[in-house]
Amino acid sequence: MIAVGGGKGGVGKSFLVANLAAVLARDGFRVVAVDADLEGANLHTCLSVPAPPRSLADFVAGREPDPVKLPVETPIPGLSLIAGTHAHLELAHPEGARRTALLRGLRRIPADFLLVDLGAGNEPVFLDYFLLADEGLVVLAPEPTSVENAYAFLRAAFYRRLRLALRSHGVQELVAEAMDQRNERGIRTPLELLREVEARDSREGARFAETMRAFRPQIVVNQVRSARDVKLGYSVRSVCRRYFGVDADYLGYVSEDPAVRESLRARRPVVEIHPRSDAAIYLRRIARKLSRSAGGGPAVGGSR
Ligand SMILES: Nc1ncnc2c1ncn2[C@@H]1O[C@H](COP(=O)(O)OP(=O)(O)O)[C@@H](O)[C@H]1O
Ligand SMILES: [Mg+2]
Incomplete structure (x- = not known):
């Protein structure tokens, strides 16, 4: 399960999900692309499924309790889609344990790969997908606003993970306090917070450090126009290390290409x-x- 987020709209999350899903399917994997952006669903359009008969909204609303029945076929063999269409405005993802179960x-x-397209913003439900997935991709474009939103998304995901991992009430309160950037303790970064937690409670400190190690976002820079844009991925990675104490991977970049807009007009992956x-x-x-890090090639006959 690979979740694709990044805070800002228009950076290319849906584009990336549609195209990575298409490549993996052509490589012989069984792939399901999932549109979790219920408010701005458009993955179906990127994948030439103009009127999906079922969608994730049916699952979330409880109309279809069996997730196995959600995928619909796309024109690409091996690639199916869980669309995000038909969501009513009042439809919200359930909270807490029911959401996690969902x-x-x-x-x-x-499936071999489930690629989940998250909407823009730091909605708790998007953070939960991101944290539950085996890989979390953060997409950004080489623009200050997009970089800013990517950090905000990472920060929100990191703190959410942390709050779920820690047990002691006192330390949870400390984390909640530190999330306010003007907190009176002067804790400015998650790394500073770790020092504070360690000083207070060594077992919680160890859990905290473990959580930091397990949090390993994958950076993708899209709409790259220059060598300088390519380098952005490395600087985001080093900021993650200094600020979060987290090892992010620079998974790769995609150039800005007029073929992309053309492919969208054709409603097909570039x-x-x-x-x-x-x-x-x-x-x-x-x-x-991604397929190498997931452990190699598809099984003969396409079923694994
Ligand atoms: N590599 C690229 N080259 C050119 N245009 C791109 C590229 N990636 C995305 N775009 C443009 O950006 C728009 C937004 O992409 P989209 O995937 O819908 O973003 P998001 O899902 O993050 O909101 C697309 O409609 C497309 O025109
Ligand atoms: Mg989108």
Whole structure:
């Protein structure tokens, strides 16, 4: 399960999910693309499924309790879609344990890869997908506003994970306090918070450090125009280390390419209609890195 988030709208999350899913499916994996952006669902359009008969909204609203029945076929063999359409405005993801159960239910879907497209913003439900996934991709574009939102998203995800990991009430309160950036203790970064927790409670300190190690976001820079834009991924990685004490990976980048807009107009992934474009080359590179880190090639016959 790979969740794709990043805070800002328009950076290319849906584009990335549609294209990585298409590459992995063409490589012989069974892939399901999931549109968790119920308010701005458009993955179905990127994948040429104009009117999906079922969607994640049916699952969230309880109309379809079996997640295995949600995927619908796309024109690409091996790639199916859980659309995000038909959500009513008042439809909200359930809270707490029921939400976790719901998200875990998606894992029962028989597939090699589940790619989840998260909406913009730091909604708790998006953070939960991000934290529950095996890989969390943070997409950013080389613009200050996008970089800012990517950090805000990472920070929110990190603190959410931390609050779920810690047991002692006192330390949880300390974390809640530290999340306010003007807190009176002068805790400015998660790393400073770790020092404070360690001083107070060594077992919680150890849990905290463990949580930091387990949090390993993957950075993708999209719409790259220059060598300087490419380097952005490295600087985000080093800020993650200094600020969060977290090792992020720079998974890759995708160039800005006119073929992308053209492919969207055709409602098809760019890797399908312009496989030799620059964007397609970089997208395949990222997809293959993901399949390698997930443990190799598809099973013969396509069922695993
Ligand atoms: N690599 C790229 N090259 C050119 N245009 C791109 C690229 N990536 C995204 N875009 C443009 O940005 C728009 C927003 O992408 P989208 O995937 O919908 O963003 P998000 O899902 O993050 O809101 C697309 O409609 C497309 O026109
Ligand atoms: Mg989108």
